[in-house]
Amino acid sequence: MKKPLLALALTALAATAALAQANDTLGKIKSTGTVTMGVRESSGVLSYTLGDGKYTGYHVEICQRVLGDIQKQLGLAKLDIKYQPVTSQNRIPLVQNGTVDIECGSTTNNQARQRDVAFAVTTFIEEVRIAVKANSGINSIKDLNGKNVATTTGTTSVQTLRRHERAGGVDFKEVYGKDHADSFLLLESGRADAFVMDGSLLAGLIARSKNPSDFKIVGEVLSVEPIAIMFRKDDPAFKKAVDDSIIAMMKSGELAKIYDKWFMQPTPPNGVRMNMPMSDALKAAIANPNDRPMEAYQAK
Amino acid sequence: MQWDWQVFCEDTLTRELQPRCFGQGGDITYLEWMLSAWGWTVSVSVLALVLALVTGSLIGTLRTLPGAPWLVRLGNAWVELFRNIPLLVQIFLWYHVIPALVPALKGVPGFVLVVIALGLFTSARIAEQVKSGIQSLPRGQRAAALALGLTQAQAYRYVLLPMAFRIIIPPLTSETMNIFKNSSVAFAVSVAELTMFAMQAQEETARGIEIYLAVTGLYIVSAFTINRVMAAIERRVRVPGLIAAGGAGGH
Numbered sequence: 001m002k003k004p005l006l007a008l009a010l011t012a013l014a015a016t017a018a019l020a021q022a023n024d025t026l027g028k029i030k031s032t033g034t035v036t037m038g039v040r041e042s043s044g045v046l047s048y049t050l051g052d053g054k055y056t057g058y059h060v061e062i063c064q065r066v067l068g069d070i071q072k073q074l075g076l077a078k079l080d081i082k083y084q085p086v087t088s089q090n091r092i093p094l095v096q097n098g099t100v101d102i103e104c105g106s107t108t109n110n111q112a113r114q115r116d117v118a119f120a121v122t123t124f125i126e127e128v129r130i131a132v133k134a135n136s137g138i139n140s141i142k143d144l145n146g147k148n149v150a151t152t153t154g155t156t157s158v159q160t161l162r163r164h165e166r167a168g169g170v171d172f173k174e175v176y177g178k179d180h181a182d183s184f185l186l187l188e189s190g191r192a193d194a195f196v197m198d199g200s201l202l203a204g205l206i207a208r209s210k211n212p213s214d215f216k217i218v219g220e221v222l223s224v225e226p227i228a229i230m231f232r233k234d235d236p237a238f239k240k241a242v243d244d245s246i247i248a249m250m251k252s253g254e255l256a257k258i259y260d261k262w263f264m265q266p267t268p269p270n271g272v273r274m275n276m277p278m279s280d281a282l283k284a285a286i287a288n289p290n291d292r293p294m295e296a297y298q299a300k
Numbered sequence: 301m302q303w304d305w306q307v308f309c310e311d312t313l314t315r316e317l318q319p320r321c322f323g324q325g326g327d328i329t330y331l332e333w334m335l336s337a338w339g340w341t342v343s344v345s346v347l348a349l350v351l352a353l354v355t356g357s358l359i360g361t362l363r364t365l366p367g368a369p370w371l372v373r374l375g376n377a378w379v380e381l382f383r384n385i386p387l388l389v390q391i392f393l394w395y396h397v398i399p400a401l402v403p404a405l406k407g408v409p410g411f412v413l414v415v416i417a418l419g420l421f422t423s424a425r426i427a428e429q430v431k432s433g434i435q436s437l438p439r440g441q442r443a444a445a446l447a448l449g450l451t452q453a454q455a456y457r458y459v460l461l462p463m464a465f466r467i468i469i470p471p472l473t474s475e476t477m478n479i480f481k482n483s484s485v486a487f488a489v490s491v492a493e494l495t496m497f498a499m500q501a502q503e504e505t506a507r508g509i510e511i512y513l514a515v516t517g518l519y520i521v522s523a524f525t526i527n528r529v530m531a532a533i534e535r536r537v538r539v540p541g542l543i544a545a546g547g548a549g550g551h
Contacts, residue, residue: 153500
């Protein structure tokens, strides 16, 4: 009779200990000398793989610098960064359960997610746009009435599309690709007349396509989404360390240089250029660093 | 962890809680969306199952025809073609590659192509079972049927197939349940079924665990229902002693 009770008490104790440790990321980094960065296989130039377990991109580089600052702050001689690829389905659970300490991909900061995780100050602002074939004659969401519109399953763009369909009184047929490459194939093969997705992803897909001049990005901005680096909730010391490091880069102009490197210059592995000048929204976010969720942007 | 089952009563546009869990004025809740997704899953599965049973029985029978080596070879080629290519690859071949070669197929909706792809994939497996069922019968059965003056077609219709089908009901039950589970690949070609609902809704609501648990429950209910239907058929058509005699190789 006593044994199960004891086991239960021990488990409960272990669970609280694990919880306490999980919410002290700085302490965990200091005691283990390692940190796990969550990265994406292909999230445009924000975070992607070069193969062989190597990851790079705009957010990956920012995170590497942030972790360098944290290493200095903790006085560690050596900090071992492990890279853990994540997907949009598993990124939040992996951050919550401690597998990933800092996620550097393309995660939208919104209120629903803020219940589960925390975000650093916004480092990128995504604008949802429409990509079409250059000769299609489509210039705005109104031209999409009765057309097939592609987007990718498991993205916020699906919801955006639904809202615009309802609000604008336009009626189009959605087709869903299972990933961005698949959705682009729908546009390329003519199964879809337009592809609605984050502007930076569209620019990347078009830049890497066989004939980039066959496609163009048109129309109004359908939704504005702040993209940020994500980590565990209720860990103010770690959030402050990350935010301080990013804000210092914003003030020194370092962040603008990193932006230029990834969005204006040729990017590895093939030297493709994104040609995406910094948007006014991102300039504002750099001038006034903040971690406001997506809902705050829509209210405007 | 904290449960939040109310997420199913939220409107899919505004995410406001709806009284009675159903949306008004053309708006839908996540619950309604999930039920409609379940409808797509069941439609894809049942139609693919019908196609698979018809084609599979035909091809399986062809493979046992005596004195028709080319039909047997055709049947063998069919089975090897459809069961040696991964299902997801077949779906993409039907959706992306074949319409590029045959422009007439461009206008065919993804739903129809998925039913064809899933149906033909499963038909190869059913054909294999039908063939094994027929071959498990003692050779004397066919000979006796022909000796009685039945034609080859009549021998199949009245003697061989009724016994073969009774023998293969257990593996057929597994196959019908598999078709429900395999129908989840339909999300890859834009059919709004349960797996697509799960991927999309968990992204929108950030309540992945509740959504996936509910979807898992619906898959279990669907697969178990078809399992019970097949079990009822098995009981209904059972002829006492028939399969035991067939299994023992005759006497």
